[in-house]
Amino acid sequence: MSEKRIPIFVHIPKTAGSTLRSILKNQYDPNVICFGNQQEMTSKLENFSEEEMEQIKCLHGHFHFGIHQHLSDRPYTYYTMLRDPVEHVISEYYYILRKPNNQAHDKVKNMSFEEFIISEEFHDRTSNRQTFFISGGLKDDLDLALKNLNQYFSIVGITEMFDESIFFIGQELGWKNITYKKKNVTKNRPSKDEFPDNIIKLIEEKNELDMELYNFSKNLLQTKIKNLNHQSMRKLRHYIQMQEKINRNK
Numbered sequence: 001m002s003e004k005r006i007p008i009f010v011h012i013p014k015t016a017g018s019t020l021r022s023i024l025k026n027q028y029d030p031n032v033i034c035f036g037n038q039q040e041m042t043s044k045l046e047n048f049s050e051e052e053m054e055q056i057k058c059l060h061g062h063f064h065f066g067i068h069q070h071l072s073d074r075p076y077t078y079y080t081m082l083r084d085p086v087e088h089v090i091s092e093y094y095y096i097l098r099k100p101n102n103q104a105h106d107k108v109k110n111m112s113f114e115e116f117i118i119s120e121e122f123h124d125r126t127s128n129r130q131t132f133f134i135s136g137g138l139k140d141d142l143d144l145a146l147k148n149l150n151q152y153f154s155i156v157g158i159t160e161m162f163d164e165s166i167f168f169i170g171q172e173l174g175w176k177n178i179t180y181k182k183k184n185v186t187k188n189r190p191s192k193d194e195f196p197d198n199i200i201k202l203i204e205e206k207n208e209l210d211m212e213l214y215n216f217s218k219n220l221l222q223t224k225i226k227n228l229n230h231q232s233m234r235k236l237r238h239y240i241q242m243q244e245k246i247n248r249n250k
Contacts, residue, residue, distance in 0.1 A: 007154075007173060008068060009060040010080040012133045014091040016159045017060075017081065018184035023166060024060055026177045032057035038064065045070035065136040065148050078152045079169055082130055082217050083159035085207035086192055086200055089117065089126050094189035113195075117202055131209040142209040146216060156217040163240045164225055171232075178239070182247050 009024070011017035024033060034056050036044055041063045045053075053072060068076045083091075093116050096108045104125075108116055117126050124132070128139050134153075135145040149156055154172060157165025170178040192200070204211060228236065 005075040005077045006056060006071065007058050008076050008078045009058070010065060010078060010133055011060060011062050012080060012082070012130050013062060014088055014095060014186075015081040015083045015130075016162050016182075017062075019162070019180055019182050020081065020166070021060055022183050023175075023178055023180050024058060027173070027175045028057050031055070034059050035061050037062040038067075041067055042070055064133040065152065068152075077154045078148075079155050079157070080134065080153060081157040081159050081162070081165060082134075082214050084192075085130065085210040085214055086203045087160070088130070088210070089203050089207070090189065090192060090195070091186050092125050093117075095186045098186065098188075114199060114202070117199070117206065126203070127206045128209045129207075131213055134213065140209065142212055145209075145213055149213075149217065156220060158214075158218050158221050161218070161221055163243050164221060164236065167236050167239050168221075168224060179242065179246060 009017075009020065011020070021035070032055055034041065034044060038061075041059065041061055045067070048056075053074065056074070059067065065078065068078075090113075093108065093113055096102050096104050099105055102108075104122065107121070111119065116122055119126075124139075131142055131145045132139040134148055135141045136148065138144060155165070155168050157169065159165075166178050166180075169175070225233075225236070
């Protein structure tokens with residue numbers, strides 16, 4: 001059934017979506033993948049001819065849940081990656097710093113990390129951003145986000161368990177080549193344990209809903225791993241080992 005449905009990949013920024021995008025390009029002809037942000041994707045889907053709509057095999061981009069409403073009667077299923085909310089905010093800050101062409105760079109480069117976290121201007125980037133995407137654009141509605149995950153998402157991956165996540169997605173969608181090299185990784189940023197406890201606590205308080213969403217989804221993935229049969233577990237371990245070697249030697 002999954003092969004007949006359009007897989008919709010919600011790419012929440014800084015959750016390894018660029019790496020996932022590179023994997024998608026190994027599975028589908030470029031002409032049948034539709035990439036775009038919320039505005040771009042909505043415009044494309046609303047203006048596609050019936051023939052163009054029929055050719056679509058996959059959607060991927062920075063759009064939130066609900067984009068399926070523009071697919072007419074095409075069957076669909078959602079996928080996404082969630083990330084530890086603390087790591088998510090840390091990565092966002094250092095990503096902006098190393099990208100002079102980022103629209104926020106000129107302001108953020110003069111901010112300390114703590115100033116970035118408490119800034120009202122960047123509240124959308126530092127507070128429950130993942131809940132916003134999964135709920136369909138409502139930052140404070142965790143119940144709706146959880147309902148959407150349960151009803152519409154076939155697999156919710158975890159960035160910190162990226163190989164395990166891709167393994168399950170690949171199995172479900174019948175992907176043949178799921179090897180990859182990491183893309184768009186924020187280099188030379190401090191690790192989570194290098195930050196003082198008060199900063200970590202501040203991020204957690206600002207992302208209380210994301211913390212619940214993340215932990216719920218991580219438990220789901222861990223349960224899927226636990227329920228694998230012996231043969232599938234061997235395949236998963238082999239895949240993880242292979243990817244570790246690929247990215248260690250890249």
